[in-house]
Amino acid sequence: MSSFSKWLGAGLGFTLGGPIGAAIGFAIGSFVDEFNVEDLTKEKRSYQRRVESKRGSINTQSGDFEMSLLVLASIVIKSDGKIDQRELDYVRSQFLSMYGKQRANNAFKLFKGIVKKDISARQVCIQIREHMSHASRLQLIHFLFGIAKADDFVTQKEVDEIKKIAGYLYINQYDYESIKAMFYDASDNAYKILEITKSVSNDEVKTAYRKMVKKYHPDKLRDLGEEHLKGANEKFQSIQNAYEKIKNERGM
Incomplete structure (x- = not known):
């Protein structure tokens, strides 16, 4: 678990707290079927220490964009009432091209936990827009449309969800x-x-x-x-x- 712990904490700033941090914490808890209880307990304690040490931080780092993508992607993928394998494959392929195999595997491992949690798009977007530039928020919307189009058919529910997210992010x-x-x-x-x-x-x-x-x-x-x-x-x-x-x- 050490490599996963190192990856998770290395590039995170504001996303260690708030609703995004809660989603990350939930995802870590979902690993209980994959890792032994001792490792899981150590990871959750390590994560909590990082949250406490960076509480109040408004610094945006590379990992913050990564975590924001994961959380928002999970919301869009579930918006049409089902999780399409092609959309999951798109997320994985995008992370592979951006981050390389090891980091992408860690991210997708976390994503599979995040997608199981009900998350408030509004609360997540409030957290993002307070700490992320307009250019970065535009890039998030671009990525989300790529996910929706991955199965070659964009449903109205997906479009509506992305439009709602854009509004929450103050994208005109x-x-x-x-x-x-x-x-x-x-x-x-x-x-x-x-x-x-x-x-x-x-x-x-x-x-x-x-x-x-x-x-x-x-x-x-x-x-x-x-x-x-x-x-x-x-x-x-x-x-x-x-x-x-x-x-x-x-x-x-």
């Missing part, structure tokens, strides 16, 4: 619709991604593009660590592709 309607459009094929999606309508002028298209480049530039997420830049680059590429599509359509 334009940003939400922009990210959502990145996961759908529709004639006006390029415009939605740039947060404009087809009626705007070419100069307005260019202005919107520059604004979105600034908003979604991967450098805004560098404080979360290199492991989280893959998703940021995907989002940024969606902006580039949308702009190129509009330019080609208009002959700009």
Whole structure:
């Protein structure tokens, strides 16, 4: 359990407390079937000591983003009343690509415990928005749409849940619709991604593009660590592709 304990505490700041910390604690308790009672007791005591030592901390670390992803992903996956294996596989594959095998295995082990707990999306999002930048919160929404789309069919309940989470995270309607459009094929999606309508002028298209480049530039997420830049680059590429599509359509 030592490697798991080291991973769990190394990169955590604000998520050691509050509703996210409670979900983590619950997940650790669910390991009782996998580990012996002595190891479980030591892990829970170690976790509690870290919570007490960092109580009141508002520092955001790489692990905080990771834990926030796990908790919010568990909420979205359960929103349609079932847990689809393809969605679980997507979570695992994303963590493998971001964190490598050992860290991903630890994260998914924790996730399987978290997904068993009923969690208040509102309370979790309040905790996140108090400690996480707007750019990081946008990235969370991007990841959640990726999970919902993993089974090739996004249910209305999943969309409603992500929209509710976005609202709790103080993500406005334009940003939400922009990210959502990145996961759908529709004639006006390029415009939605740039947060404009087809009626705007070419100069307005260019202005919107520059604004979105600034908003979604991967450098805004560098404080979360290199492991989280893959998703940021995907989002940024969606902006580039949308702009190129509009330019080609208009002959700009």
